[in-house]
Amino acid sequence: MFIINNYLNYIIWAYICKPFLFEISMENKLKIAIQKSGRLSEDSLDLLKSCGIKINTGLNKLKTTAENFPLEIFFLRDDDIPKYVADGVADIGIVGENVLLENSNQVKLIKKTGFGKCRLSIAIPRDKTYKTNKSLNGLKIATTYPIILKKYLKANRIKADIHEISGSVEIAPSIGLADAICDLVSSGSTLLSNGLKEVEVVLKSEAVIIQNKSLSKEKEQLIEQLIFRIDSLQGAKNNKYILLNAPNNKLKSICNLLPGMKSPTILPLAKEGWSSIHSVIKEDDFWEIIMKLKNAGAQGILVVPIEKMII
Numbered sequence: 001m002f003i004i005n006n007y008l009n010y011i012i013w014a015y016i017c018k019p020f021l022f023e024i025s026m027e028n029k030l031k032i033a034i035q036k037s038g039r040l041s042e043d044s045l046d047l048l049k050s051c052g053i054k055i056n057t058g059l060n061k062l063k064t065t066a067e068n069f070p071l072e073i074f075f076l077r078d079d080d081i082p083k084y085v086a087d088g089v090a091d092i093g094i095v096g097e098n099v100l101l102e103n104s105n106q107v108k109l110i111k112k113t114g115f116g117k118c119r120l121s122i123a124i125p126r127d128k129t130y131k132t133n134k135s136l137n138g139l140k141i142a143t144t145y146p147i148i149l150k151k152y153l154k155a156n157r158i159k160a161d162i163h164e165i166s167g168s169v170e171i172a173p174s175i176g177l178a179d180a181i182c183d184l185v186s187s188g189s190t191l192l193s194n195g196l197k198e199v200e201v202v203l204k205s206e207a208v209i210i211q212n213k214s215l216s217k218e219k220e221q222l223i224e225q226l227i228f229r230i231d232s233l234q235g236a237k238n239n240k241y242i243l244l245n246a247p248n249n250k251l252k253s254i255c256n257l258l259p260g261m262k263s264p265t266i267l268p269l270a271k272e273g274w275s276s277i278h279s280v281i282k283e284d285d286f287w288e289i290i291m292k293l294k295n296a297g298a299q300g301i302l303v304v305p306i307e308k309m310i311i
């Protein structure tokens with residue numbers, strides 16, 4: 001494993017991917033569809049930019065070309081993206097999993113991005129009693145996600161009416177249009193301000209990368225490169241680089257606490273009998289391990305974010 005931790009983003013990506021880039025002509029560009037304007041737009045562009053791809057975006061642009069990667073970017077409405085990818089207008093796309101599942105298009109899900117997280121939930125007026133999902137029997141549920149909701153109701157043997165509407169779902173119960181709603185929730189404040197409570201989570205969603213099912217070998221290679229870059233960014237985000245000092249007689253017990261690392265780097269300090277240990281720990285295990293390291297005699301612990309991590 002090696003870790004890249006400096007600012008030479010573009011140069012590093014060009015170096016890592018040099019063997020692929022020489023083989024692929026800039027003429028045979030990969031076409032990606034991302035949301036034009038909405039909750040996923042900024043994060044989708046940022047994801048591409050953090051992969052070292054230079055993109056010039058202008059106001060109201062429908063299409064642009066990357067400067068240093070064979071990539072064309074189409075800016076579209078999120079609901080249209082699965083169909084454009086299925087039809088081959090775009091090769092890949094970034095879209096909420098909720099949109100993907102609601103559109104039964106034939107595309108391949110290739111990567112979860114970690115952004116755009118939300119849940120598709122059923123909510124009812126706060127003053128109504130609710131015990132189990134069987135309490136939904138006989139209710140009229142308003143939603144813009146009839147296909148996902150229908151599957152959920154069928155799987156749970158619930159007999160409820162689905163009332164498909166095109167927007168402002170959260171006001172449906174207060175105007176007498178429905179008894180319950182099934183809509184996207186992130187912070188929960190929209191439900192709260194409309195006097196609703198979340199009672200069932202139908203789907204947990206995040207933005208995903210989808211791919212057309214039949215692409216040329218060259219395009220598959222470009223996708224491989226892009227996913228390689230995304231993986232190394234995600235690996236970096238999920239891990240931290242840790243440096244600490246320890247007396248030599250504590251080295252063994254401290255190294256045992258650093259999971260997943262075959263061999264942490266150990267360097268002698270100028271101070272006699274002391275060493276510096278460098279390693280990588282998972283973000284999720286961070287607090288637990290830090291306390292154990294301290295108790296085992298580690299001192300001067302530094303924890304540094306990792307920019308990219310290639311395993």
Ligand code: PRT
Nearest residue numbers: 038039077078079096116117118184185186187188189190
């Ligand atoms: O114009 P276009 O069709 O492209 O955009 P859009 O208006 O249909 O979609 P947009 O930008 O609102 O959402 C794009 C995607 O973001 C969705 O498909 C989800 O995958 C994801 N996402 C994440 C969300 C939310 N969080 C979210 N909170 N999409 C919508 N919401 C809405 C929800 O519908 C409700 O009205 O936000 C409100 C609830 O938010 P909270 O924080 O109050 O709970």
Ligand code: ZN
Nearest residue numbers: 077078079080
């Ligand atoms: Zn939309």
